Amino acid sequence: MSVDALKFNDQGLVAVIAQDAESGAVRMMAYANEAAIRRTLETGAAHFYSRSRKQLWKKGETSGHTLAVRDVWVDCDGDTLIYMVDPEGPSCHTGAETCFFRRLERDGRLVDAQGEVAEPTLLRLERTLQTRKASDASKSYTKTLLDAGPAKVDAKIREEAAELGRALIDESDARVASEAGDLTYHMLVGLVLRDVSLRKLLTELSKRFGRSGHEEKSSRQ
Missing domain, CATH: 1.10.287.1080 (MazG-like)
Structure with missing residues:
Protein backbone atom coordinates (compact mmCIF):
# COMPACT_ATOMS: atom_id res chain seq x y z
CA MET A 1 0.00 0.00 0.00
CA SER A 2 1.34 3.44 -0.93
CA VAL A 3 0.45 6.95 0.20
CA ASP A 4 -1.78 7.58 -2.80
CA ALA A 5 -3.79 4.46 -1.90
CA LEU A 6 -4.98 6.00 1.38
CA LYS A 7 -8.67 6.86 1.59
CA PHE A 8 -8.68 10.64 1.71
CA ASN A 9 -12.00 12.36 2.40
CA ASP A 10 -13.76 14.83 0.10
CA GLN A 11 -11.31 17.52 1.22
CA GLY A 12 -8.33 15.31 0.44
CA LEU A 13 -7.54 14.72 4.12
CA VAL A 14 -7.05 11.88 6.58
CA ALA A 15 -7.16 12.10 10.37
CA VAL A 16 -3.78 11.81 12.11
CA ILE A 17 -3.25 10.92 15.77
CA ALA A 18 0.13 11.78 17.28
CA GLN A 19 1.03 9.21 19.94
CA ASP A 20 4.08 9.27 22.19
CA ALA A 21 6.30 6.42 21.01
CA GLU A 22 7.67 5.81 24.51
CA SER A 23 4.76 6.32 26.87
CA GLY A 24 1.84 5.55 24.58
CA ALA A 25 0.08 8.80 25.53
CA VAL A 26 -1.96 10.47 22.81
CA ARG A 27 -0.55 13.96 22.28
CA MET A 28 -2.83 15.53 19.67
CA MET A 29 -5.02 14.96 16.62
CA ALA A 30 -4.93 16.86 13.35
CA TYR A 31 -5.43 16.34 9.62
CA ALA A 32 -2.99 15.71 6.81
CA ASN A 33 -3.21 15.67 3.05
CA GLU A 34 -0.99 13.62 0.77
CA ALA A 35 1.67 16.34 0.61
CA ALA A 36 1.85 16.62 4.41
CA ILE A 37 2.24 12.88 4.77
CA ARG A 38 4.98 12.74 2.17
CA ARG A 39 6.78 15.66 3.85
CA THR A 40 6.53 13.82 7.16
CA LEU A 41 8.02 10.68 5.66
CA GLU A 42 10.79 12.63 3.93
CA THR A 43 11.85 14.77 6.90
CA GLY A 44 10.93 12.70 9.95
CA ALA A 45 9.14 15.75 11.38
CA ALA A 46 5.36 15.77 11.84
CA HIS A 47 3.57 17.80 9.18
CA PHE A 48 -0.16 18.40 8.93
CA TYR A 49 -2.61 20.39 6.83
CA SER A 50 -4.38 23.41 8.28
CA ARG A 51 -8.01 23.48 7.22
CA SER A 52 -8.41 27.11 8.31
CA ARG A 53 -5.23 28.45 6.65
CA LYS A 54 -5.43 25.93 3.80
CA GLN A 55 -1.72 25.15 3.89
CA LEU A 56 0.81 22.64 5.17
CA TRP A 57 2.27 23.25 8.60
CA LYS A 58 5.10 21.69 10.53
CA LYS A 59 4.32 21.02 14.18
CA GLY A 60 6.50 23.27 16.33
CA GLU A 61 7.71 25.45 13.47
CA THR A 62 7.19 28.59 15.54
CA SER A 63 7.01 27.24 19.11
CA GLY A 64 9.86 24.76 18.85
CA HIS A 65 7.58 22.05 20.24
CA THR A 66 8.22 19.60 17.45
CA LEU A 67 7.19 15.98 17.00
CA ALA A 68 9.90 13.69 15.62
CA VAL A 69 8.14 10.84 13.84
CA ARG A 70 9.54 7.34 14.28
CA ASP A 71 6.84 5.40 12.46
CA VAL A 72 3.58 5.99 10.64
CA TRP A 73 0.80 3.43 11.11
CA VAL A 74 -2.32 3.09 8.97
CA ASP A 75 -5.68 1.81 10.21
CA CYS A 76 -7.62 -1.03 8.58
CA ASP A 77 -9.77 1.35 6.49
CA GLY A 78 -6.85 3.44 5.30
CA ASP A 79 -8.43 6.71 6.42
CA THR A 80 -6.68 7.32 9.75
CA LEU A 81 -2.98 7.44 10.62
CA ILE A 82 -0.94 7.29 13.79
CA TYR A 83 2.33 9.18 13.98
CA MET A 84 4.48 7.50 16.64
CA VAL A 85 6.46 10.47 17.91
CA ASP A 86 9.16 11.73 20.22
CA PRO A 87 7.74 15.06 21.45
CA GLU A 88 9.90 18.07 22.18
CA GLY A 89 7.99 20.02 24.80
CA PRO A 90 4.20 20.28 25.15
CA SER A 91 2.02 19.40 22.17
CA CYS A 92 -1.07 21.53 22.83
CA HIS A 93 -1.28 25.21 21.87
CA THR A 94 -2.51 25.85 25.44
CA GLY A 95 0.86 24.74 26.80
CA ALA A 96 -0.43 21.39 28.05
CA GLU A 97 1.51 18.23 27.27
CA THR A 98 -1.48 16.78 25.45
CA CYS A 99 -4.58 18.27 23.87
CA PHE A 100 -6.72 15.76 25.79
CA PHE A 101 -7.10 17.23 29.29
CA ARG A 102 -10.90 17.53 29.46
CA ARG A 103 -13.17 14.62 30.26
CA LEU A 104 -16.76 13.95 29.17
CA GLU A 105 -18.63 12.61 32.19
CA ARG A 106 -21.29 9.91 32.05
CA ASP A 107 -23.99 12.52 32.53
CA GLY A 108 -22.75 14.45 29.50
CA ARG A 109 -20.92 17.23 31.38
CA LEU A 110 -17.59 18.39 29.98
CA VAL A 111 -15.16 18.99 32.84
CA ASP A 112 -11.57 20.10 33.23
CA ALA A 113 -9.77 17.09 34.67
CA GLN A 114 -7.86 19.25 37.18
CA GLY A 115 -4.33 18.29 36.21
CA GLU A 116 -5.22 14.85 34.89
CA VAL A 117 -4.82 13.98 31.23
CA ALA A 118 -5.68 11.02 29.05
CA GLU A 119 -2.66 8.80 29.58
CA PRO A 120 -1.69 5.17 30.24
Whole structure:
Protein backbone atom coordinates (compact mmCIF):
# COMPACT_ATOMS: atom_id res chain seq x y z
CA MET A 1 0.00 0.00 0.00
CA SER A 2 1.34 3.44 -0.93
CA VAL A 3 0.45 6.95 0.20
CA ASP A 4 -1.78 7.58 -2.80
CA ALA A 5 -3.79 4.46 -1.90
CA LEU A 6 -4.98 6.00 1.38
CA LYS A 7 -8.67 6.86 1.59
CA PHE A 8 -8.68 10.64 1.71
CA ASN A 9 -12.00 12.36 2.40
CA ASP A 10 -13.76 14.83 0.10
CA GLN A 11 -11.31 17.52 1.22
CA GLY A 12 -8.33 15.31 0.44
CA LEU A 13 -7.54 14.72 4.12
CA VAL A 14 -7.05 11.88 6.58
CA ALA A 15 -7.16 12.10 10.37
CA VAL A 16 -3.78 11.81 12.11
CA ILE A 17 -3.25 10.92 15.77
CA ALA A 18 0.13 11.78 17.28
CA GLN A 19 1.03 9.21 19.94
CA ASP A 20 4.08 9.27 22.19
CA ALA A 21 6.30 6.42 21.01
CA GLU A 22 7.67 5.81 24.51
CA SER A 23 4.76 6.32 26.87
CA GLY A 24 1.84 5.55 24.58
CA ALA A 25 0.08 8.80 25.53
CA VAL A 26 -1.96 10.47 22.81
CA ARG A 27 -0.55 13.96 22.28
CA MET A 28 -2.83 15.53 19.67
CA MET A 29 -5.02 14.96 16.62
CA ALA A 30 -4.93 16.86 13.35
CA TYR A 31 -5.43 16.34 9.62
CA ALA A 32 -2.99 15.71 6.81
CA ASN A 33 -3.21 15.67 3.05
CA GLU A 34 -0.99 13.62 0.77
CA ALA A 35 1.67 16.34 0.61
CA ALA A 36 1.85 16.62 4.41
CA ILE A 37 2.24 12.88 4.77
CA ARG A 38 4.98 12.74 2.17
CA ARG A 39 6.78 15.66 3.85
CA THR A 40 6.53 13.82 7.16
CA LEU A 41 8.02 10.68 5.66
CA GLU A 42 10.79 12.63 3.93
CA THR A 43 11.85 14.77 6.90
CA GLY A 44 10.93 12.70 9.95
CA ALA A 45 9.14 15.75 11.38
CA ALA A 46 5.36 15.77 11.84
CA HIS A 47 3.57 17.80 9.18
CA PHE A 48 -0.16 18.40 8.93
CA TYR A 49 -2.61 20.39 6.83
CA SER A 50 -4.38 23.41 8.28
CA ARG A 51 -8.01 23.48 7.22
CA SER A 52 -8.41 27.11 8.31
CA ARG A 53 -5.23 28.45 6.65
CA LYS A 54 -5.43 25.93 3.80
CA GLN A 55 -1.72 25.15 3.89
CA LEU A 56 0.81 22.64 5.17
CA TRP A 57 2.27 23.25 8.60
CA LYS A 58 5.10 21.69 10.53
CA LYS A 59 4.32 21.02 14.18
CA GLY A 60 6.50 23.27 16.33
CA GLU A 61 7.71 25.45 13.47
CA THR A 62 7.19 28.59 15.54
CA SER A 63 7.01 27.24 19.11
CA GLY A 64 9.86 24.76 18.85
CA HIS A 65 7.58 22.05 20.24
CA THR A 66 8.22 19.60 17.45
CA LEU A 67 7.19 15.98 17.00
CA ALA A 68 9.90 13.69 15.62
CA VAL A 69 8.14 10.84 13.84
CA ARG A 70 9.54 7.34 14.28
CA ASP A 71 6.84 5.40 12.46
CA VAL A 72 3.58 5.99 10.64
CA TRP A 73 0.80 3.43 11.11
CA VAL A 74 -2.32 3.09 8.97
CA ASP A 75 -5.68 1.81 10.21
CA CYS A 76 -7.62 -1.03 8.58
CA ASP A 77 -9.77 1.35 6.49
CA GLY A 78 -6.85 3.44 5.30
CA ASP A 79 -8.43 6.71 6.42
CA THR A 80 -6.68 7.32 9.75
CA LEU A 81 -2.98 7.44 10.62
CA ILE A 82 -0.94 7.29 13.79
CA TYR A 83 2.33 9.18 13.98
CA MET A 84 4.48 7.50 16.64
CA VAL A 85 6.46 10.47 17.91
CA ASP A 86 9.16 11.73 20.22
CA PRO A 87 7.74 15.06 21.45
CA GLU A 88 9.90 18.07 22.18
CA GLY A 89 7.99 20.02 24.80
CA PRO A 90 4.20 20.28 25.15
CA SER A 91 2.02 19.40 22.17
CA CYS A 92 -1.07 21.53 22.83
CA HIS A 93 -1.28 25.21 21.87
CA THR A 94 -2.51 25.85 25.44
CA GLY A 95 0.86 24.74 26.80
CA ALA A 96 -0.43 21.39 28.05
CA GLU A 97 1.51 18.23 27.27
CA THR A 98 -1.48 16.78 25.45
CA CYS A 99 -4.58 18.27 23.87
CA PHE A 100 -6.72 15.76 25.79
CA PHE A 101 -7.10 17.23 29.29
CA ARG A 102 -10.90 17.53 29.46
CA ARG A 103 -13.17 14.62 30.26
CA LEU A 104 -16.76 13.95 29.17
CA GLU A 105 -18.63 12.61 32.19
CA ARG A 106 -21.29 9.91 32.05
CA ASP A 107 -23.99 12.52 32.53
CA GLY A 108 -22.75 14.45 29.50
CA ARG A 109 -20.92 17.23 31.38
CA LEU A 110 -17.59 18.39 29.98
CA VAL A 111 -15.16 18.99 32.84
CA ASP A 112 -11.57 20.10 33.23
CA ALA A 113 -9.77 17.09 34.67
CA GLN A 114 -7.86 19.25 37.18
CA GLY A 115 -4.33 18.29 36.21
CA GLU A 116 -5.22 14.85 34.89
CA VAL A 117 -4.82 13.98 31.23
CA ALA A 118 -5.68 11.02 29.05
CA GLU A 119 -2.66 8.80 29.58
CA PRO A 120 -1.69 5.17 30.24
CA THR A 121 -1.79 3.70 33.74
CA LEU A 122 1.93 3.93 34.51
CA LEU A 123 2.04 7.60 33.53
CA ARG A 124 -1.00 8.29 35.71
CA LEU A 125 0.75 6.55 38.60
CA GLU A 126 3.94 8.52 38.04
CA ARG A 127 2.00 11.79 37.97
CA THR A 128 0.22 10.84 41.22
CA LEU A 129 3.53 10.00 42.91
CA GLN A 130 5.03 13.31 41.80
CA THR A 131 2.01 15.10 43.28
CA ARG A 132 2.48 13.25 46.56
CA LYS A 133 6.16 14.16 46.61
CA ALA A 134 5.33 17.85 46.33
CA SER A 135 2.55 17.70 48.93
CA ASP A 136 2.60 17.91 52.72
CA ALA A 137 0.08 15.10 53.18
CA SER A 138 1.09 13.46 56.45
CA LYS A 139 -1.29 10.53 55.94
CA SER A 140 0.09 9.59 52.52
CA TYR A 141 2.05 6.32 52.48
CA THR A 142 3.86 7.48 49.36
CA LYS A 143 4.88 10.78 50.97
CA THR A 144 6.07 8.96 54.10
CA LEU A 145 8.12 6.58 51.98
CA LEU A 146 9.67 9.38 49.94
CA ASP A 147 10.49 11.39 53.05
CA ALA A 148 12.20 8.33 54.57
CA GLY A 149 14.79 8.44 51.82
CA PRO A 150 16.55 6.02 49.46
CA ALA A 151 17.52 3.44 52.07
CA LYS A 152 13.87 2.85 53.02
CA VAL A 153 12.77 2.70 49.39
CA ASP A 154 15.61 0.28 48.64
CA ALA A 155 14.47 -1.99 51.47
CA LYS A 156 10.89 -1.98 50.20
CA ILE A 157 11.94 -2.76 46.63
CA ARG A 158 14.01 -5.72 47.85
CA GLU A 159 11.13 -6.91 50.03
CA GLU A 160 8.59 -6.70 47.21
CA ALA A 161 10.97 -8.35 44.72
CA ALA A 162 11.41 -11.28 47.10
CA GLU A 163 7.64 -11.62 47.53
CA LEU A 164 7.16 -11.64 43.77
CA GLY A 165 9.86 -14.28 43.42
CA ARG A 166 8.13 -16.53 45.94
CA ALA A 167 4.76 -16.00 44.25
CA LEU A 168 6.22 -17.04 40.91
CA ILE A 169 7.15 -20.44 42.31
CA ASP A 170 3.85 -21.77 43.56
CA GLU A 171 1.16 -19.10 43.97
CA SER A 172 -1.82 -18.18 41.79
CA ASP A 173 -1.64 -15.96 38.72
CA ALA A 174 -3.72 -13.36 40.57
CA ARG A 175 -1.18 -13.34 43.40
CA VAL A 176 1.70 -13.01 40.96
CA ALA A 177 -0.01 -10.01 39.32
CA SER A 178 -0.66 -8.45 42.74
CA GLU A 179 2.95 -8.82 43.86
CA ALA A 180 4.19 -7.51 40.51
CA GLY A 181 1.96 -4.47 41.03
CA ASP A 182 3.48 -3.88 44.48
CA LEU A 183 6.99 -4.12 43.07
CA THR A 184 6.19 -1.79 40.17
CA TYR A 185 4.70 0.79 42.52
CA HIS A 186 7.76 0.80 44.78
CA MET A 187 10.10 0.89 41.78
CA LEU A 188 8.31 4.01 40.52
CA VAL A 189 8.55 5.56 43.98
CA GLY A 190 12.31 5.06 43.71
CA LEU A 191 12.41 6.70 40.29
CA VAL A 192 10.37 9.68 41.52
CA LEU A 193 12.65 9.97 44.55
CA ARG A 194 15.65 10.25 42.24
CA ASP A 195 13.82 12.44 39.70
CA VAL A 196 14.34 9.79 37.02
CA SER A 197 11.34 9.99 34.70
CA LEU A 198 9.39 7.02 33.47
CA ARG A 199 10.25 8.26 29.98
CA LYS A 200 13.95 7.64 30.70
CA LEU A 201 13.14 4.08 31.74
CA LEU A 202 11.03 3.47 28.64
CA THR A 203 13.71 4.97 26.41
CA GLU A 204 16.28 2.64 27.94
CA LEU A 205 14.03 -0.35 27.33
CA SER A 206 13.35 0.69 23.73
CA LYS A 207 17.10 0.72 23.05
CA ARG A 208 17.18 -2.99 23.79
CA PHE A 209 14.85 -4.05 21.01
CA GLY A 210 16.81 -6.03 18.46
CA ARG A 211 19.58 -6.83 20.94
CA SER A 212 19.95 -10.13 22.74
CA GLY A 213 19.98 -10.14 26.51
CA HIS A 214 23.55 -11.43 26.48
CA GLU A 215 24.68 -8.54 24.28
CA GLU A 216 22.94 -5.98 26.49
CA LYS A 217 24.47 -7.43 29.64
CA SER A 218 27.94 -7.47 28.09
CA SER A 219 27.61 -3.79 27.16
CA ARG A 220 27.24 -2.92 30.86
CA GLN A 221 30.33 -4.81 31.99
